[in-house]
Amino acid sequence: MAGTPEGKSCCLEIKDAAGVSAAFNDYIENEFLVMDENGVVLGIGDGGKTSVVELNSDRLPSALSAVGRGGVPASGSPLDIKDFVGSRHLILDSNSALHGIELDVKKIRFGRIAIQDMLGKVTPGGEKRLKVGFISGFVHVAFYGQSQVIGTTNGVVHSFSFDDNSLMFAGGLRSFGTPGCSTLVPEKEYYNSLVSMHEHASGETYCSGMAIGARAYIKSAYPNRDIKNIYTVNGAGGAAIDMLKKESASYNRMIKQHVALINLLASMGEAYHFPALGWSQGGSDDGLATNPDVWETAVEKLRTDYNADILSATGVNVEPVWITNQINNYMRYPALKGKPNIGLRQYKIVTNGKCTYAGTCPTYICDFIDVAHWTKESQIKVGAYYEKTRRGILDMGYWDILHPIKMTTTGKFSFVQFNLPQGYPLQFNTEFVVASTNYGFSAEQADGTPIGIDRVRLVSDDTIEIRYTDVPQQGVVLMYGQTGQIGDPNAADGSGLGRTHGMRGNLCDTAGNNEKIYVSASEPEYPLHNWCWMFTEDMGVGK
Known part of the structure; x- marks a missing residue:
């Protein structure tokens, strides 16, 4: 040319x-x-x-x-x-x-x-990421984090083996020594071979949900490619970020497991691919009211330490995108005084445009079995959303959650335009999340005084209109996912949290009309709509 x-x-x-x-x-x-x-x-x-x-x-x-x-x-x-x-x-x-x-x-x-x-x-020369695509060969799908990751409290749905292209170590999904790991395989044989993936009796991880989503998509989009996903799990229950850092017991187990996988594939004459790591953590730091700046700095150091240690141990250069869900059960932590903490920082790091972190789903869509853990069915749903995000990273080079991208406030009205991750129109869904006050939207003046909202409605495929009872002043913020609390958020059975009685919202797209997964016999066709993440955003009034 x-x-x-x-x-x-x-x-x-x-x-x-x-x-x-x-x-x-x-x-x-x-x-x-x-x-x-x-x-x-x-x-x-x-x-x-x-x-x-x-x-x-x-x-x-x-x-x-x-x-x-x-x-x-x-x-x-x-x-x-x-x-x-x-x-x-x-x-x-x-x-x-x-x-x-x-x-x-x-x-x-x-x-x-x-x-x-x-x-x-932004100036030229900024962040960029090359699309990897769904390539034939062995692909590592790893998780690290708190108890939700290791899944030892919620029971099992998928105890049977998946197909021969969904794999795990002979010792199981969890690394040797991780709570819930198999005791049937001795340590010396734990990492020697790969077998078809299945969940052990200790509980559902996110892996079955990921495997369900991955197999359905690969069979549909790439039926002739020999793609083998290898799933691994590491973490510790109740772990604040300081308990998961470099040199911690859980970190050392993860490094040992991942190095073993790289070496096993090398002995088989196969390449190692690792485009994304699932990271699910933050609840314990909410309980400690950890400063979000401190938390983010620690997570970023953990990420860079991991990349460096794998390179040092194997000579393989890895830099996976870290995929995370958003935690939304902040009301159970008295130290936070009714305000979200780590969940809002998770929102920030997945929307900053750097492609280092990517978001899956907010967890207000889940059902809880206690004050901290989801049902086994919800574990599968969250896992499927992790796979959906990973798929976006592979196919497009990035994944951007459903979140506001433009806000205009005039008089008593705001018009909020949202990013549509897959181009599907917005909806207010009250079938899978019980209707929340104003569909989850609220607003506060700069001094914290609430502003009444008397109407929220869709005005286009990607834009909503909000009408206030008072005129927003300079410094006003719009919030989402911070209404609807009913009952005690510390109820032992989890009834005060999640999609029925917890802080939540009803805004999502309609992508799930064309993408459903089998969760269990009671939920054979669960739609994977993209749900809006909880946020607090300055309206820009007076600026």
């Missing part, structure tokens, strides 16, 4: 309505990437010039296929490429050179970041 910087390869891939395509060379390492939900759209090289153009649309004119072969339309006139609503994307002049780019900035995002934020806050 004309204008390509000297010495740099260029990739042009174009598909017309009939599927005819043309492509040049391979992916180029760019200084900056522009992404859409399907992958790379543009790459900006060191010199500031476009070095990658990738289009895949059934709405492009078939004449475009000629351009991919170095030609132009027979008329010789410029080719104007538009989408189905008439927004102009690319203009090629009569010499087949890229002449201009015009984008609908209301919808375009650069990587995970909205264009409005990009132009104001």
Whole structure:
């Protein structure tokens, strides 16, 4: 293509309505990437010039296929490429050179970041992540965290073996010495081989939910690929972040287990792939009222220590995305005085655009068996959401949760636009989460005075309208997932927490209408809607 910087390869891939395509060379390492939900759209090289153009649309004119072969339309006139609503994307002049780019900035995002934020806050050379995709071979799926991860309190649904492509060590999912680990296999044989995955009698981890989701998707999207997922579990019950750091017993067990897996695969002549690690923790730090800055710093050190220790022990460079769920049972901790803590910091780290952490689901959608643990069915659901997020990372290079991306407040009205992770419209769902006050929305003035809300409604596929009883003043915040508490959040049977009586919200998308999983005989088709995470956001009034 004309204008390509000297010495740099260029990739042009174009598909017309009939599927005819043309492509040049391979992916180029760019200084900056522009992404859409399907992958790379543009790459900006060191010199500031476009070095990658990738289009895949059934709405492009078939004449475009000629351009991919170095030609132009027979008329010789410029080719104007538009989408189905008439927004102009690319203009090629009569010499087949890229002449201009015009984008609908209301919808375009650069990587995970909205264009409005990009132009104001982010500079070229920022964060980027290459799509890994679902590749044939052995893929490690690991978990680390508190008792929910090791699943020793909730009973078992999936005690039978999964398919031959869902694997675990012969000793079981949990590392040797982890609470709930198998005592049937001696330590010297624990990591010597792989077997079909199943849950032991000690309880459901997240792994069965992940395996259900992974197998269904792989069979549908990649039926001819030989993909083998290997599941591992590590952690400690009641563990604050300080109990999971480098040199702790649970950390050492995890490193030993992961090194053993890398070495086992090497002895089999197989490569090791590890795109994402499941991280589920924070409840014990809420109980201690840990400062969220301290917590985040400790988590980031744990992440970097892990990468460094695996590299040192095996020579394999790993940098998995850390996938996390959001904790929402903060009302049970008196030290927090009715305000969320670690859950809001989890929201922050998965929405900061850095692709280091990614979010699954808020846990207000779960049922509890006590003040800290979910039912075995909820464990499976959360596991399925972990797989859904991992799938997004593999297929798109990132995953962005359902959360507000733009808020406009005028008089007594706010209009809040949300990111739609998969493009499905919003809904207020009261079938799977009991209706909460104002569907979970609340607001406070800067001094903490509540602002009444008398209407919340959907006004478009991605936007809601909120009407207040008083005019919001400077410093006002909008909150979600912080209404609906009924009864005692410390009730021993967990009845004061979760989707029925706990702090919760009803906003989600409709993605689950097209994606359901088998949880148990009582829930054979559970829809995997993307649920909005709990948040507290400044409305920007007076700024």
